[in-house]
Structure formats: structure tokens, C-alpha cells
Amino acid sequence: MENKQTTKYAPGFEDAIYKTWEESKKFAGTPDGRKAFSIAIPPPNVTGRLHMGHALNNTLQDILIRSAKLRGMNVKWAPGTDHGGIATQNVVEKELAREGKNRLDMGREEFLRRVNEWKQLYGGSILEQLKKLGCACDWDNIHFTMDETCSRAVTEAFVRLYEEGKIYRGHRLINHCVRCGTALSDIEVEYKDEMGKLWYIRYPVAGEKGKWLVVATTRPETMLGDTAVAVNPEDARLAAFVGKTLILPLTGRKIPVVADSAVEAAFGTGAVKVTPAHDFTDFDIGVRQKLATIKVIDEKGTMTPLAGAEFAGLNRYEARKKVCAMLEEQGFLEKTEELKHSVSVCYRCGEAIEPMLSLQWFLEMKELAAPAIKALDDGRVRFYPGHFQKPFLNFLGEIRDWCLSRQIWWGHRLPVYYCRDCQSRSSGEEAGVIVSAEKPSKCPVCGSADIFQDPDVLDTWFSSGMWPFEVFGWPEKTPELEYYYPTSVLVTGHEILYLWVARMLMMGIKFAGDIPFSDVYIHGIVRDRHGKKMSKSLGNTIDPLKVTSKYGVDSLRYSLTKQAVPGHDLLAAEENFIASRNFMNKISNAAVVVEREGFEAVVDMAKAESLADRWIVSEFSSFIKSAEDAIDSYDLARYARVMWEFFWGSFCDWYLEILKLRSGGISAGIVRRIFRETLIVMHPVIPFITEKIYGRIKGADDPSSIMDCAWPSAEVSFPGAREDMSAIFELIQGLRNIRSRLAIPASAPVRIIVDTEEAFAKKLSEAEYFILPLTRAESLEFGPAPGSGAANFATPFLKCSVPVSDIIDIKAERARAELEIEKIEEHTAKLEALLTNSNFINSASADVVEQKKELLANFNSKKEKTAEFLRSLDA
Ligand SMILES: [Zn+2]
Numbered sequence: 001m002e003n004k005q006t007t008k009y010a011p012g013f014e015d016a017i018y019k020t021w022e023e024s025k026k027f028a029g030t031p032d033g034r035k036a037f038s039i040a041i042p043p044p045n046v047t048g049r050l051h052m053g054h055a056l057n058n059t060l061q062d063i064l065i066r067s068a069k070l071r072g073m074n075v076k077w078a079p080g081t082d083h084g085g086i087a088t089q090n091v092v093e094k095e096l097a098r099e100g101k102n103r104l105d106m107g108r109e110e111f112l113r114r115v116n117e118w119k120q121l122y123g124g125s126i127l128e129q130l131k132k133l134g135c136a137c138d139w140d141n142i143h144f145t146m147d148e149t150c151s152r153a154v155t156e157a158f159v160r161l162y163e164e165g166k167i168y169r170g171h172r173l174i175n176h177c178v179r180c181g182t183a184l185s186d187i188e189v190e191y192k193d194e195m196g197k198l199w200y201i202r203y204p205v206a207g208e209k210g211k212w213l214v215v216a217t218t219r220p221e222t223m224l225g226d227t228a229v230a231v232n233p234e235d236a237r238l239a240a241f242v243g244k245t246l247i248l249p250l251t252g253r254k255i256p257v258v259a260d261s262a263v264e265a266a267f268g269t270g271a272v273k274v275t276p277a278h279d280f281t282d283f284d285i286g287v288r289q290k291l292a293t294i295k296v297i298d299e300k301g302t303m304t305p306l307a308g309a310e311f312a313g314l315n316r317y318e319a320r321k322k323v324c325a326m327l328e329e330q331g332f333l334e335k336t337e338e339l340k341h342s343v344s345v346c347y348r349c350g351e352a353i354e355p356m357l358s359l360q361w362f363l364e365m366k367e368l369a370a371p372a373i374k375a376l377d378d379g380r381v382r383f384y385p386g387h388f389q390k391p392f393l394n395f396l397g398e399i400r401d402w403c404l405s406r407q408i409w410w411g412h413r414l415p416v417y418y419c420r421d422c423q424s425r426s427s428g429e430e431a432g433v434i435v436s437a438e439k440p441s442k443c444p445v446c447g448s449a450d451i452f453q454d455p456d457v458l459d460t461w462f463s464s465g466m467w468p469f470e471v472f473g474w475p476e477k478t479p480e481l482e483y484y485y486p487t488s489v490l491v492t493g494h495e496i497l498y499l500w501v502a503r504m505l506m507m508g509i510k511f512a513g514d515i516p517f518s519d520v521y522i523h524g525i526v527r528d529r530h531g532k533k534m535s536k537s538l539g540n541t542i543d544p545l546k547v548t549s550k551y552g553v554d555s556l557r558y559s560l561t562k563q564a565v566p567g568h569d570l571l572a573a574e575e576n577f578i579a580s581r582n583f584m585n586k587i588s589n590a591a592v593v594v595e596r597e598g599f600e601a602v603v604d605m606a607k608a609e610s611l612a613d614r615w616i617v618s619e620f621s622s623f624i625k626s627a628e629d630a631i632d633s634y635d636l637a638r639y640a641r642v643m644w645e646f647f648w649g650s651f652c653d654w655y656l657e658i659l660k661l662r663s664g665g666i667s668a669g670i671v672r673r674i675f676r677e678t679l680i681v682m683h684p685v686i687p688f689i690t691e692k693i694y695g696r697i698k699g700a701d702d703p704s705s706i707m708d709c710a711w712p713s714a715e716v717s718f719p720g721a722r723e724d725m726s727a728i729f730e731l732i733q734g735l736r737n738i739r740s741r742l743a744i745p746a747s748a749p750v751r752i753i754v755d756t757e758e759a760f761a762k763k764l765s766e767a768e769y770f771i772l773p774l775t776r777a778e779s780l781e782f783g784p785a786p787g788s789g790a791a792n793f794a795t796p797f798l799k800c801s802v803p804v805s806d807i808i809d810i811k812a813e814r815a816r817a818e819l820e821i822e823k824i825e826e827h828t829a830k831l832e833a834l835l836t837n838s839n840f841i842n843s844a845s846a847d848v849v850e851q852k853k854e855l856l857a858n859f860n861s862k863k864e865k866t867a868e869f870l871r872s873l874d875a
């Protein structure tokens with residue numbers, strides 16, 4: 001007797017299957033003669049916990065890896081984690097704060113010990129979670145961006161770039177996060193709109209009593225560091241001021257009025273204050289106009305002594321209040337305005353960025369960017385979808401030097417050392433600098449042993465930028481690097497295109513000698529059911545592992561994949577998971593039906609004889625082609641959709657229903673073969689259920705795991721069978737419509753009269769064995785329509801009539817339909833009047849107008865259907 005427990009789809013069986021894959025080394029990749037297919041995983045942050053974004057990103061990669069393997073390629077998916085620089089340091093600092101400690105009291109060594117301890121404890125968990133999702137990563141080769149291999153690669157790259165003169169140390173304006181206490185690169189800065197104020201301040205002209213220039217600013221506290229006022233050289237209104245001297249209020253310092261084309265004459269009063277030490281545009285003006293830089297805010301966001309005794313020691317917001325109060329008191333404040341403006345904030349903690357002059361390490365980017373731009377222009381690197389490519393190229397074209405140094409402790413320490421003796425003799429930016437992979441024992445210039453290492457660490461994206469070749473052992477020329485690099489595709493969200501993808505492209509070409517990947521597959525983000533971004537603070541996050549334990553891993557994977565239209569966002573809604581679980585149930589139930597067919601040998605599909613068999617073989621061939629095409633174009637949503645359409649629509653709803661009728665011509669060998677091979681084509685998306693069922697139905701000579709099966713061929717197809725069957729399905733569907741529209745009772749004897757060409761009539765007769773039971777009809781006859789007392793419809797191949805006068809009251813049905821049309825017409829008339837009323841159109845919102853138009857379209861189509869029904873019903 002059959003055990004029901006084993007056939008119903010019930011989650012919880014996945015771990016055992018995963019274990020057998022892992023134990024039999026199904027995921028390991030070793031170079032051989034086959035074509036290689038490789039992916040370097042976007043390394044999750046070592047502090048990370050699996051969220052829906054990871055689930056999506058890794059499911060998509062897993063589908064590509066598994067399908068490439070089934071299609072005969074040698075695959076390798078290189079896994080690992082990123083040390084995550086500031087992000088990780090912030091997490092550990094928060095933990096310390098709960099214990100009442102901070103890293104500065106603790107000291108560098110002790111703090112790093114704590115971070116490492118933390119990493120040991122929680123660092124592997126995200127990789128374990130990826131296993132729960134079924135990810136086929138090569139777990140024998142896990143990397144961490146701070147492990148020995150990656151650290152060596154990072155040092156090597158830094159030293160080479162320095163020796164080539166591309167890395168330099170200099171005083172430049174950088175983005176500084178006061179909370180994180182470190183410099184950030186330009187693209188680690190985010191922008192948010194805020195309501196703020198615009199202050200108009202009078203700067204008196206020296207020696208001309210009662211005359212002043214008014215400047216407008218959103219950050220009045222920075223005026224303490226002003227070293228000029230600038231106007232546009234074309235601005236006739238202000239031309240007379242150029243060359244004059246102003247008295248900077250509150251300080252009494254004298255500053256010049258300069259002409260610079262960077263000034264927008266339209267902004268504020270046309271005159272702008274210039275603070276080269278705290279604003280990027282002003283810094284550039286300062287360089288051009290040879291202005292002094294006065295740093296009035298320090299790294300903690302506190303006013304420096306250069307801001308003046310009254311302000312030194314205040315934080316920047318207190319200073320702002322005091323500056324404004326004093327300006328007002330002393331009559332320098334002309335007016336204030338409310339203003340919505342964009343504020344730059346730290347991408348890690350959201351604190352307002354403080355641009356400031358600082359001594360940092362930079363990487364020249366122009367030369368590195370040029371070959372990356374060329375690779376995109378040549379089409380050697382392609383984006384899916386392509387519309388992300390243009391802004392990406394613009395970014396590369398306008399790239400600025402990259403500030404590499406970070407004033408944090410967790411990361412790759414710069415391979416930079418300083419000789420104290422040399423530094424004491426010279427104060428230049430490069431004085432006493434020694435860049436070396438190993439710590440030098442003495443200074444190569446003066447021989448002194450008084451040497452210390454730079455305290456800064458590298459931007460975390462420096463090592464991530466080398467990820468696609470680091471994971472294969474670069475700078476060693478390993479067989480893996482040779483064989484698996486360049487990787488085949490990068491799967492990523494669009495939010496890290498500049499931070500990460502651009503760097504990988506540039507570093508890959510520079511160091512590994514080739515592009516790191518040819519294809520970049522960009523997916524959307526997973527939002528909540530209302531389309532809101534999921535976040536802890538909104539409390540709308542959904543834990544993917546809770547979804548998998550409730551609905552099964554394959555249901556989660558299928559739900560995500562089905563929505564993964566490249567570049568489009570997805571919704572994590574309960575009903576999607578339920579729909580996917582229903583699909584898994586359908587597969588489980590179908591397996592039971594197929595198993596009843598016994599275990600006879602697999603047959604040659606080309607030898608299919610019956611119409612139903614030839615049709616399903618052809619449908620299957622078309623399904624394989626669509627699946628391959630969807631995979632090759634990274635449209636995995638389409639892949640999931642054609643799975644559903646073929647398996648549920650063609651295979652279950654038609655083919656298995658016909659099979660169940662038991663009377664004609666379906667070959668058990670074809671059923672089993674189609675089912676087995678469909679499992680293979682579906683396996684990449686839903687690996688667990690397909691492996692489980694495969695295990696039950698595989699033959700003695702089949703591989704033990706579905707992962708080792710060969711992708712089926714789409715070669716065999718019978719185009720005529722597809723045409724015939726779809727004509728038959730149209731007939732069946734038409735008959736079903738009549739039954740439901742007229743509410744014909746199941747027990748009523750229904751006759752079908754078909755008027756068609758002789759050749760097609762013959763085919764219908766052959767198919768009678770399933771047409772009659774599927775429409776609950778009594779008989780199929782051929783001949784002209786009776787002309788009265790029947791319901792009729794036509795398809796391109798036939799005219800069909802069903803005599804109904806004995807079953808229903810045709811007059812009453814017609815009257816009912818006529819009444820329905822009348823009612824619909826009342827509604828449409830009102831809607832049409834509304835939509836041509838200009839008052840309504842002008843006052844209603846676009847959404848409402850759209851809704852009304854849609855409603856009208858619905859009524860019209862309903863009316864059309866009812867009218868058609870009326871026409872089909874002969875009195
Ligand atoms: Zn920050």
C-alpha cells in the first residue's frame with residue numbers, strides 16, 4: 001500500500017539531501033578539458049545574517065551554476081566572506097558600547113582580538129545559511145578577504161601601484177565621517193534631502209563704510225574658515241567688487257573678492273563664500289586662486305583653535321547656533337530663508353559628512369579606468385539589463401582619484417612605513433615614506449632602524465575589488481586562475497555597481513590581465529508586499545529561513561526566481577510563497593501518477609506514435625529551448641514561468657488527465673521519460689524536490705544524483721501534432737465555456753456536433769476518447785449545425801454546435817443576457833460621460849482617471865463577451 005506521507009510535499013527533507021551532495025563532493029571544481037563556467041560569489045559581509053537580498057542573489061547564481069553543470073560544463077562557484085571594514089568595526093563597537101567599553105580605551109591589539117573572536121563565533125554563519133538555500137558552492141575553497149591569500153594579493157597590488165607612481169600620499173579634501181572617525185571615498189557618500197536654512201550674511205567692504213557684499217550659505221559655521229568670496233567673472237552686477245578686500249565678520253580677518261567661473265551667478269546673491277578646507281568646490285577654487293586653507297573643524301566634528309577662541313571646542317552644531325546668534329546681534333545677518341537641500345551622509349551610519357582637508361593615501365584612477373571603459377565599449381563586458389551601462393560609463397569617464405586610507409583598525413593595514421629620522425629632517429608629504437610588502441628592518445635612505453607602520457587600513461573595497469582573481473590564488477599563477485578566470489558572470493544588485501563592480505573591472509584588467517567577467521547580471525531588490533524597502537527599523541523584514549521552514553526551500557527559490565526580471569524589484573508576499581508551494585505539491589502529486597505507470601525502460605521519443613504522445617514530446621522540446629534561451633539571456637523569471645506553463649499547463653492539466661483516461665495510445669515509456677527529463681530541466685531552480693523525486697523514479701543505469709544527469713535534447717519535435725492538439729484544446733475549451741455559461745448540469749446528456757474538413761474530423765475521432773470525458777459529453781457527431789435550439793461557437797478549424805433546448809430554457813437565457821447588456825450599457829454611459837467631462841479630467845488625480853478608464857475597458861469587454869454569447873445561442 002502507498003504511504004501518503006512520502007508523496008505529499010512537506011518541507012524539512014532538504015538538509016539530508018544537501019548533506020549527500022556535500023559528502024559526495026558534488027560542488028568541487030577541478031580544471032579539466034571541458035569548458036569552464038565559474039562565478040565568484042559576491043562575498044557577504046562576515047557579520048551578515050541571511051536576508052532576502054542574499055537569498056535572491058544566491059538563488060540566481062545557484063541556478064546558473066547548476067544549469068551550466070547539467071549542460072556539460074566544468075563549474076566552480078567560489079564562496080567566501082568579506083571582512084567588511086567599517087561595517088564590521090561598527091557592529092563590534094556597538095557590542096562594546098553595551099558593555100560600557102570603547103575601542104580607544106581598549107587599544108588596537110585588544111580591539112582586533114575582540115573582532116577576530118567575534119568573527120570566529122559568528123563569521124561562518126552566513127555561509128552555513130547559504131547551504132540551507134541549496135547553494136552549490138565549492139566549500140573546499142572558501143576565502144575571506146583578510147585570509148593569507150587575499151592579504152598577500154592586496155599587499156602585492158598596493159606595492160606595485162605605488163612603485164608605478166599611481167598611489168600617492170597627499171593633502172586633499174576628503175569626505176570624513178565624524179561618527180565612524182574615518183575618511184570615506186566619494187562613492188561611500190549618500191545624499192538625502194533635508195529641510196534647512198539659507199543664511200544671507202553681510203561681508204563689509206574694507207575701507208568703504210556702509211558697503212558690503214551679501215553671501216548665502218547653508219553652513220554658516222564654516223565662514224570662520226573662509227579665505228575669499230568669489231563671483232562669476234561674467235556677472236556684471238558684481239564686477240566692481242572683484243579685487244576688493246572684505247572684512248570677515250566675527251573674525252575681522254581680511255579676505256579678497258575673486259572671480260571664478262565655478263560660481264553660479266544664479267545661486268543666492270551671486271557671491272559665494274570660499275572655504276577651501278571644508279568644501280569640494282571651494283577647494284578647487286582655492287587651488288586655482290592660490291588661497292590659503294584654514295581648517296576650522298576637526299575629525300571629531302569639533303571647532304579647532306583656528307576657528308577663534310570663542311568657538312574652539314564647540315561641536316559643529318553648537319558653533320552654528322553661536323555664529324548665527326552673533327551675526328544677528330552684530331547686524332551682519334541680512335535674512336534667512338527655508339530651503340530644501342541635499343545633505344551628504346555616511347553610507348554606513350547616516351551621519352552628516354564633513355568634507356575636510358586631510359593627509360591621506362590616494363590611487364590615481366584615470367589610467368585604470370580607460371581599459372575598463374574600452375572593455376564596455378567593445379562589448380567584451382555586457383550588462384543585463386543594458387540600461388545600467390550608460391550611467392556606469394559616465395561614472396568611469398568622470399572618475400576621481402580614490403581615497404584609499406581609512407582611520408579604522410579592522411582591515412588590511414597599509415604596507416607603508418615611516419622613518420622617524422628622515423621625517424625629522426623634512427616635512428614633505430612623502431618624507432620618510434617606505435612602501436614595502438615586508439616590514440623593513442632599516443630605512444633604505446638613511447639606515448635608521450627607527451621605523452613605524454602607518455596606522456591606517458585600506459578601504460574595504462580595495463580587497464573586494466580583487467575578489468574574482470584573489471579567490472583563485474593570484475598573484476600565484478595557479479591552474480585554477482588559468483582555467484576559471486575570467487569568471488563567466490557576476491550576479492549583483494545595482495546598488496554596488498560603482499563601489500564594487502567598477503573596481504573589479506579596473507583591478508581585474510590591471511592585475512589579472514583580463515576582464516574579471518564578461519556578463520554582469522543585475523537583479524532588483526526584494527521589497528515587502530506593499531513595495532516598501534525592507535528594513536529592521538520599519539520592522540517589515542522577512543527571514544528567508546522562516547519562509548523555507550514553513551513552505552520549503554524550493555518554494556522560496558521558485559517565488560524569487562519567478563519575479564527575477566532583470567533590473568526589476570521583487571515582492572516578498574505570502575501569497576507568492578503559497579502559490580509556489582502549490583506548484584511543489586503539483587509536482588509531488590504528478591510523481592505519484594507517473595510512478596503508477598511502472599518502471600519500464602525509457603523509450604526513444606522519436607518513436608512516439610499517438611497524437612497525445614507526439615504532442616507532449618513537441619511541447620517538451622519547445623520548453624527546453626525556452627528554458628535554455630531564458631538562462632542564456634539571464635531572464636530567469638522567464639525560465640521559472642515556462643517551467644510552470646509546461647509542467648502545470650501542458651503536462652499535468654492535459655497530458656496526465658488524458659493519461660488517466662486509460663483508453664488510448666499513451667506510452668508509459670514516454671510519460672516516464674518526459675517526467676524524468678522535466679525534473680532535470682527544473683532542477684536548477686528547485687533542486688531539492690527534483691532530486692528527491694528523481695531518487696524514486698530513476699532507473700538502474702541512471703546516475704545516483706540528478707546533478708550528474710545530462711541536460712535533455714530538444715531535437716525531437718512533431719510540429720503537426722502541436723497544431724492538431726491546440727485545435728482540439730480550443731474545441732474542448734469552447735465546450736467547457738458553454739457548459740459553465742449555461743450552467744449545464746454534469747449529468748445532462750450533451751451531444752457535440754462538429755462541422756469541419758474531413759481530415760480534421762478524422763483526427764477528432766481519434767481523440768474522441770479524451771474529448772468526450774474531458775467535456776462530459778455523450779457523443780461526437782459530424783455534420784452541419786442544427787440551426788436552432790443550440791449553442792454555437794467557431795474556431796479557425798471548425799464550427800461546433802451543442803443542442804441545448806432540451807436542457808435549458810433558451811428564451812430565459814437570452815432574456816437574461818439582454819438584461820445584462822442593458823445594465824452594462826448604463827454603467828458605460830456614465831463612465832464615458834465622466835471621462836469626457838473636462839472638469840473631472842482637470843480636477844481628478846491621474847490615478848483616479850486611470851482607474852476609471854480601466855473600469856470602462858472592463859465593462860466593454862464584458863459586454864462584448866455577453867453579446868457574443870447571445871449571438872451563439874440559436875433560439
Ligand atoms: Zn559613519
Ligand SMILES: [Zn+2]
Pocket residue numbers: 419420421422423432443444445446447448
Ligand atoms: Zn631614514
